Amino acid sequence: MEIVHLLRATTVELGLHSTRFANRNGMHPTDVRALIALMDAGRAGEEMTAGRLGAALGLNSAGTTALVDRLERAGHVRRVRGRRDRRQVVVEVDARAVDLGWASFGPLIERAVQLLRGYDERELAAIRGFLEGVREAAAGTE
Template sequence: MSGTTPQGPEMEIVHLLRAVTVELGLHSARFAQRHAMHPTDVRALIALMDAARAREEMTAGRLGAALGLNSAGTTALVDRLERAGHVRRVRGERDRRKVVIEVSEGAVALGRAFFGPVIERAVGLLETYDERERAAIRGFLTGVRDAVAEED
């Protein structure tokens, strides 16, 4: 290309994705502010809930790597979330020597109360698409996620 930005329906979708990303970030920031949390705290809770949903144990080391934090920063983060009652440190189920971080039921309920309406509307929208269309949406979003991850 000669330095020009491509135009067309594809770019409209890219710009919409950027707008969605900005709005989700602002929504997350409002949650963090209302609950006296740092935005990294919210990202940590999301990472922990994603790990739990995948039935994967999350150690502090894995959490720090997922968030791009060093060891000291991860310790401070987990300590802060633990003091607030959002997480707990427990022994691993597979390896009792390992300490894993789990999200408290209270933190899950807090997140569900705030993010639940947006999630329900998104699910409702997805239900209006057939399986082929949902597969296309899934493929597109997975591809964008992977493209961004490659840049890191």
Template sequence: MSTPSEPDPAPELEIVHLLRATTVELGLHSARFAQRHGMHPTDVRALIALMDARRAGEELSAGRLGAVLGLNSAGTTALVDRLEREGLVRRVRGARDRRRVVVEVEERAVQLGWASFGPLIERSVELLRGYDEHQRSAIRDFLRGVREAAAGGE
């Protein structure tokens, strides 16, 4: 509860609660995608990480993918093996260092993801086009800050 000298936190809390509700809805959307395609939620997280790396022009080794997902070596191997059997990823030699084996997302996974998440992405882009660059910058800063706070644990 705020005191007379403190501003009312309600407007900020409303945004925080909307962010939480959005996070829940996005999680449910992802869970439906996983269930529809016989995947574990971690499989979906792995595919997202691999697609993000691809978009950024980065290569992910299995070890780095496991670290991103918080998996141990055995869990990461099982995950990559499972996704490879499903034709969603492949192990290849690194482009920068041919001695290194990296995991790449297959086009089939991109198509599956786009079929499910594409309309949501398109709607989000449409909404963002309604904001000017200053507003988008504020949204970007806010989301980065929340992401960093969440990644920090506790």
């Protein structure tokens, strides 16, 4: 149970870090979650429509529109035509939002990467498997 409690404590600390970032930048915590989802999609080479974003965040259509409008007004995202289907409108993170996030989360990410360098491939596979399993359990997809 010690590791489960450590994971919970880590989750709480990460949530507090995210909340401080949101507060400092006049954002709602859902705005931060949206930017993370959009950046994750971008890293995976996936285009994110507003509908997909809303589904990922558990928002209805009106809530998603308000979210994207708010992020767009703040200069954090932009609506663009899809690369694969020009009829689709996709939401992309603006480079300024990435820079803003990196200023706050970069040192934490760099520290995590530094810690991971101390593990061999077998240990990394075990860590990855554990985290994927917990994420799936939390998402109810296990």
